[in-house]
Each structure stands twice: as structure tokens, then as C-alpha cells.
Amino acid sequence: MSRKKALVVVIVVALALAPISFVGGSVGAMITGSEPLSIFDVSRPHVELAAEKPFLGLPITNTMIAVWVSISVLVALFLAGTRKMKMAPTGLQNAIEFLCEAASDFITNVAGEENERRFFPLVLTIFLFVLANAWVGLIPGFGSLKLSGTPLLRNANTDINVPLMLALVSIVSVECWGFRAKGGGYLKTFVNVGQLGQGFDRLLKGKIKAGLGGVFYGIVSAFVGILEMLSHLTRVLSFTFRLFGNMTAGLILTGVMIFIVPLVVPFVFYGLEALFGLVQALIFSGLTLVFGYAAVMASE
Amino acid sequence: MEMTAEAAKFLGVGLFVSFGTLGPAFAIGWIGKTAMEALGRNPEARGAIMTNMILSIAFAEAVAIYVLIIAILLILVV
Numbered sequence A: 001m002s003r004k005k006a007l008v009v010v011i012v013v014a015l016a017l018a019p020i021s022f023v024g025g026s027v028g029a030m031i032t033g034s035e036p037l038s039i040f041d042v043s044r045p046h047v048e049l050a051a052e053k054p055f056l057g058l059p060i061t062n063t064m065i066a067v068w069v070s071i072s073v074l075v076a077l078f079l080a081g082t083r084k085m086k087m088a089p090t091g092l093q094n095a096i097e098f099l100c101e102a103a104s105d106f107i108t109n110v111a112g113e114e115n116e117r118r119f120f121p122l123v124l125t126i127f128l129f130v131l132a133n134a135w136v137g138l139i140p141g142f143g144s145l146k147l148s149g150t151p152l153l154r155n156a157n158t159d160i161n162v163p164l165m166l167a168l169v170s171i172v173s174v175e176c177w178g179f180r181a182k183g184g185g186y187l188k189t190f191v192n193v194g195q196l197g198q199g200f201d202r203l204l205k206g207k208i209k210a211g212l213g214g215v216f217y218g219i220v221s222a223f224v225g226i227l228e229m230l231s232h233l234t235r236v237l238s239f240t241f242r243l244f245g246n247m248t249a250g251l252i253l254t255g256v257m258i259f260i261v262p263l264v265v266p267f268v269f270y271g272l273e274a275l276f277g278l279v280q281a282l283i284f285s286g287l288t289l290v291f292g293y294a295a296v297m298a299s300e
Numbered sequence B: 001m002e003m004t005a006e007a008a009k010f011l012g013v014g015l016f017v018s019f020g021t022l023g024p025a026f027a028i029g030w031i032g033k034t035a036m037e038a039l040g041r042n043p044e045a046r047g048a049i050m051t052n053m054i055l056s057i058a059f060a061e062a063v064a065i066y067v068l069i070i071a072i073l074l075i076l077v078v
Helices: A002-024 A026-032 A062-081 A091-111 A113-136 A161-189 A194-204 A208-260 A265-296 B005-020 B022-041 B043-076
Strands: none
Touching: A002 A026, A026 A208, A062 A091, A062 A113, A062 A161, A091 A113, A091 A265, A113 A161, A113 A265, A161 A208, A161 A265, A194 A208, A208 A265, A208 B043, A265 B043, B005 B022, B005 B043, B022 B043
């Protein structure tokens, strides 16, 4: 009962704090025409698309430092989890095994038992890297650390170079998987002129009707090959912009919400950001898996 | 009233965002509706429906995100 009461009190206080902070904040002050209260006076979010360099003269950007942080977090977690391995796992080792098993099950579901080993390392790595970048960026105080005016750390996914690099890695690996599984025959996905040749062959032999049909379908399938090539190239773009856009939009959205209503309401968006980080990590790794499977299974 | 280049830019960005987000908005609503229908028909498949719904929503949302990126570029860079 006391727990229920405490919950009610917390909700009431939260509901009361939100409008108070809105009226006292910068936007509310603009509407009422008074000075904003100093505790609610949040500076306007400052949108910077390119990563900034906190150290003057050194070509080290703040997103690079954030990447190092997330890599060290991942390495530390996995080192600690696999240090003293036991047959019956407990604690961190258990969590890591659960994660790996879940990923393995997911990949087996999508691509089948025989392809699981092929896709597992890269897919799980991309998932963990994107997730770590997103969630490390949510730690309170992450963006507030400043060195001579420029933030020392910034969510690495909001620098377009990181998503672009991941997209390139993903696409190049997909093509490698395709070539390894099918050898030179994988090229047929892009340059499909076999049917066209057959059609011309028939045409020369005097079978006009079958020949014309063959030539027609040959042209169509050659065109489909070109489309396939284009779609493989545009994947890089869509991969990059999906991750970059979602993360940048999240950063700006949270900043704007803190600017408008400094208390309570930003928590909602903070939670949404945590969810979006997970969803984007899932999508990036899942699409790599699906494209890889399509390349391995490409019909001839 | 004369229209300055600045005003035209903001007007263009506003129109662009409002029309560009129409499609994803409809798509997300439709995904939600069909997911609810599927859930009503087959409540045991809750987990699978949920995962696929969130994935599809993220795909539809990506289009809105492209709109957002171009809007930000228009305002900040051009």
C-alpha cells in the first residue's frame, strides 16, 4: 500500500513538474514575455552535422573518441565474461552466452543451419558495435564533457563516417560471401546475358518465333542484372542514411525536448532513444544477414 | 508582401517536411493496423508479430528520416 502511495506521489510530482518547467523554461519565457528561471534556462540545441575536433591541431574527432570508448566497453565486458569460464555459467558469462545463443538462433532461423557459422561473426559484431555506440552515447554526461568549448564525446553513430564505414564493410562482405559460395557464377547475378545468347542462337538457326521470345526474355534478364547491380550500390546509401539519420534525429529531438520542457518529458524520449538504438542495431545486422543469405542463395 | 530567399527556403522546407512525412505516417499507421488485426486473429504469435511490426515500422520510418536529413541539410547547409 505504501508502495502504491509512493508511486502516486511520484506521478503527481512528475505531472506537476513538467508544466512548471515548461513555463519557467526558455520557450515558456518567450511566450509569457518574462525572464526564464535560471535552473530551467537551457541553451538552444546546437546542431553540428560534422564531427568536431576537441584537440586543436590533432585530427582526432569527438566521435572517434566515442568509438574508442564503446570498443573498450565491449572488449572489457567480453574479457571479463570469458575470463574464468565454467561449465555451468553464472553472472556475466551467462549473459554473454545467452546473447550469443540468441544471435545464433536468429541466424539459424533466417539463413539455415549450414550458413550459421558463415554469418555469425560479422552479424553479431555489427549488432554489438551499433548497439554499444548508441547506448554509450546515452550515458548521462556523455555530451556534456567539454574541452575548450567543443564536446569531448559524441554519439559515434551521428558521424556519417561511422555508418558509411559499417555499410561498406557489410556490402563488401556480402559480395565476398556470394563469390565464395558460388565462385565466378555469382557474377551472373549482375551480368546475365546467357538467355540473350540462346535467343540469338535460335534466331540464327531459323526458329524465328522461339528466337524472338528468347531475345526478349534475354533483354529483360540482362536489364534485371543491371537493376540488381544498382540495388546493391544503393544499399550502401540506404544503410548509411538510415543509421545516421535515425541517430542524428534522436540526438536533435532529445535536445529540442530538453530545450522546450526541461523536466520529465525528455525522459520519455530518452527511453525511446534506447529503444531506437536497439532497433537500428537489429536492422543493420539483420539486413546484412538477409542480403548475405540472398547472395549465397542467389538463383542462377 | 515580398518574398525573400530566406522566407522561400523556410516555406519550402516546411512544405517538404509536411508532404514528405505523409507517406511514412500512413505506412506506420497501416502497419500498426494490420499488426493489430493479426494479433486479434492469432494472439499466440504475439512475439513474432511484435518483432516484425517494429522492424517494418523502422523501415517505414527510414523514409521519414531521409526527409528529415534533407530538411536539415536545406536549412543548415544550403
